[in-house]
Amino acid sequence: MTTNGHAVNGHAAPPANVQERLTEAEAKVRLALAEAQLARIERASKKLKESWEVSEFWGPTWTTDRLRDQDSARLIQKPSTALDRLHGANWPFWRTWQEHAFLRWDSRMLFGTNAIAQGAIGGLTSFVIGDGFTYLCQPGGRDVPPALTSAVQKIVDEFRDRNDWAELEQELFERSRVDGEYFIRYFPQDDGMTDVRVLEPEHVIESGRYPRDEGSFGLINDPEDTQHILGYQTSYTGLSTDAEDVPASRIDHCKINVTRSVKRGAPDMCFGVLELIRTAARALENIGQSTADQAALTLIVQHEAASVDQVQDFVDGMDEADGNSRWHGKREGQATFRPGQRIDIDRGQEFVVPPFSTNVAGYVSATSAVLRSCAVRWNAPEWLTSSDAGNTSYASSLTAENPFVKRCKRFQAFYKRHFLRAIWRAVRAYCEARGGLRANGTLYAYEVVRALVEIQCICPRVEVRNRSEQAQVDQIYASMKVKSPQTIQGEQELDREQESANWQEFEDANSPDGGGLPPVQQDGRPGPGLPEPEEEQEGGDDEQS
Numbered sequence: 178m179t180t181n182g183h184a185v186n187g188h189a190a191p192p193a194n195v196q197e198r199l200t201e202a203e204a205k206v207r208l209a210l211a212e213a214q215l216a217r218i219e220r221a222s223k224k225l226k227e228s229w230e231v232s233e234f235w236g237p238t239w240t241t242d243r244l245r246d247q248d249s250a251r252l253i254q255k256p257s258t259a260l261d262r263l264h265g266a267n268w269p270f271w272r273t274w275q276e277h278a279f280l281r282w283d284s285r286m287l288f289g290t291n292a293i294a295q296g297a298i299g300g301l302t303s304f305v306i307g308d309g310f311t312y313l314c315q316p317g318g319r320d321v322p323p324a325l326t327s328a329v330q331k332i333v334d335e336f337r338d339r340n341d342w343a344e345l346e347q348e349l350f351e352r353s354r355v356d357g358e359y360f361i362r363y364f365p366q367d368d369g370m371t372d373v374r375v376l377e378p379e380h381v382i383e384s385g386r387y388p389r390d391e392g393s394f395g396l397i398n399d400p401e402d403t404q405h406i407l408g409y410q411t412s413y414t415g416l417s418t419d420a421e422d423v424p425a426s427r428i429d430h431c432k433i434n435v436t437r438s439v440k441r442g443a444p445d446m447c448f449g450v451l452e453l454i455r456t457a458a459r460a461l462e463n464i465g466q467s468t469a470d471q472a473a474l475t476l477i478v479q480h481e482a483a484s485v486d487q488v489q490d491f492v493d494g495m496d497e498a499d500g501n502s503r504w505h506g507k508r509e510g511q512a513t514f515r516p517g518q519r520i521d522i523d524r525g526q527e528f529v530v531p532p533f534s535t536n537v538a539g540y541v542s543a544t545s546a547v548l549r550s551c552a553v554r555w556n557a558p559e560w561l562t563s564s565d566a567g568n569t570s571y572a573s574s575l576t577a578e579n580p581f582v583k584r585c586k587r588f589q590a591f592y593k594r595h596f597l598r599a600i601w602r603a604v605r606a607y608c609e610a611r612g613g614l615r616a617n618g619t620l621y622a623y624e625v626v627r628a629l630v631e632i633q634c635i636c637p638r639v640e641v642r643n644r645s646e647q648a649q650v651d652q653i654y655a656s657m658k659v660k661s662p663q664t665i666q667g668e669q670e671l672d673r674e675q676e677s678a679n680w681q682e683f684e685d686a687n688s689p690d691g692g693g694l695p696p697v698q699q700d701g702r703p704g705p706g707l708p709e710p711e712e713e714q715e716g717g718d719d720e721q722s
Contacts, residue, residue: 264393265403265440274383274394279439281356281378283451284444288355293454293562294446297551299355300561305588306350307637309343311598311667317631324616329604329630332614336603340373341701348369348375349431357442358432360409362423363602369610371476371603376411376428378396384410392441396430397422404437407431426602431595445554453551457562464537512549556580575640582640589636601627635667 261268269276288294314330316323336342352359352375360376381395390400392410399405409428412420432442446454548563558581560563575582608614608623615621621629651668654660666673 206321221257221297240614262436262438264389265396265398265438266393267435267439267441267443270443271441274381276442278379280444280447280716284355284357284446287446287451287454291454291458293548293551296564297555297557297562298351298445300352300557301555301588302347302350304585305592305636306347306638308594309346310593310637311635312597313633313635313663313667315631315633315661315663316632317629321629322617322619325614325621325626328614328616329626330631332604333600333632334609336371336380336600339370345373345375346592346596346625353431353442353444355445358430358446360431361429361599363427363429363599363606365606365610367610369607371606373599379415380411380413381409382412382415382417382420384412384417386410386420396440403440429591429595429599429602433567433591450464450551450554454562457544457547457551460540460547464540464544468537536711568682575651579640582631585639586636593634593636596679597632600632633664633667639666 197285266272267277271280288298290310312333314326314333316326349359349361356378358378360378360381362374362376364372364374366372383392383395386392387397387410391398395410396406397408397410399407406425408422408424409430410420411423411428431441434443435441523651545559545563545565549559552559552562555561562579604614605623608621608626613622614626651660651665655662655665663673666676
């Protein structure tokens with residue numbers, strides 16, 4: 178071995194310049210590795226910081242996950258930008274009409290399979306819509322011919338009878354809460370009357386014939402004004418090739434739970450409410466199933482000794498109680514106990530009381546809290562979702578100052594505007610088909626009818642009322658000419674024409690010429706010309722007298 182650069186371990190030593198270059202290269206490699214490691218640490222620290230900042234501000238919500246890249250976990254889009262509601266979208270909840278359909282599908286599935294959701298929407302419908310709204314035509318000013326008001330009332334009544342409008346009001350309310358919106362389409366007939374048909378939300382689609390700034394979500398709008406709707410792209414098959422453009426005057430679109438700039442509505446039962454109702458349903462199902470299983474066990478017999486075959490028979494018997502899932506077909510480890518079933522165990526086994534049997538009240542209380550959270554969606558009392566009025570007074574929850582009553586009145590005012598719009602469109606179609614509305618030989622154009630006649634929509638009363646006090650208030654208002662008898666009859670859910678006919682029939686039957694009840698004097702005796710009643714004989718039999 179030499180060290181003068183001639184030989185090292187039998188090999189020729191590299192030149193001095195090569196050795197220096199190798200040393201320099203090794204130093205550069207170590208430096209590059211260190212820099213790469215430092216860069217990875219800095220990126221990881223930055224991601225951790227971003228994640229903490231977003232979670233600290235938003236909380237651990239599903240929106241955070243949707244805005245992250247799956248690989249790097251970094252935010253791929255900043256929240257709350259000008260693009261969120263572009264062309265009527267509602268990001269991060271939905272951007273396209275296909276994404277919007279998922280919300281409607283989840284809500285429909287919940288409403289179709291869950292008794293809690295059905296009861297809540299059914300209760301809302303009863304309070305807000307009831308048996309239906311009442312529509313009364315009244316003069317809109319002075320010197321309005323009564324014949325004109327009667328003619329408009331006749332059109333309104335025939336339109337309602339023709340389309341089963343009272344039942345349709347209940348259906349439209351339910352559709353709007355479950356689907357987040359409803360569409361009705363008007364079909365004017367040759368006789369001037371109008372037929373109404375419900376248009377499913379999935380029938381309003383994007384046909385692809387319009388750019389997104391004009392025809393997004395199936396609604397055709399002014400390119401410079403998203404809220405100015407000109408028409409709708411409808412397809413009863415759902416295919417874009419079958420889509421037709423329907424003018425806005427032929428369709429009424431009612432959407433809820435969104436702002437005016439968003440084109441499609443959001444269901445009541447989505448996101449948090451959806452999960453709460455599902456959680457409550459699972460809790461109630463588990464509580465009921467556990468109770469049923471425990472109640473099915475008549476007794477548990479512990480044997481002094483058991484053979485191997487006996488133990489195996491016991492295990493096999495328990496396995497036979499397991500079943501296959503009807504959803505995925507796989508075996509589930511859940512035993513089903515028959516009523517009056519007996520379980521045999523050997524002396525070496527110990528029966529352990531399940532936690533459910535010692536904390537039933539706690540589970541029920543937790544489930545009630547979840548149901549109360551569901552009812553908050555409508556500012557409703559607990560009984561709307563749980564049917565339990567034990568914790569709150571039913572009457573006190575329906576007073577005029579109660580939040581639930583105020584919320585229902587807001588609903589009524591909202592739907593009343595949409596329903597009145599449909600009524601007036603029916604009147605307009607009648608005037609257009611016949612060249613106007615004829616009353617007492619005079620032909621009135623639609624614009625004149627709209628100016629002279631007012632259609633009053635009376636909603637069912639939500640709050641609990643004292644009928645005696647309300648009658649006194651109505652009497653005072655009627656004497657002051659502040660409230661008309663027609664309005665009072667509408668609030669009492671009475672038909673004006675029917676009550677007038679009943680009164681006329683009563684007066685005719687009880688008049689002196691009508692052969693009805695005879696007139697009576699103030700002392701209680703019959704009027705002039707009528708026979709006196711026979712006096713009772715003294716000492717007669719009680720039954721005969």
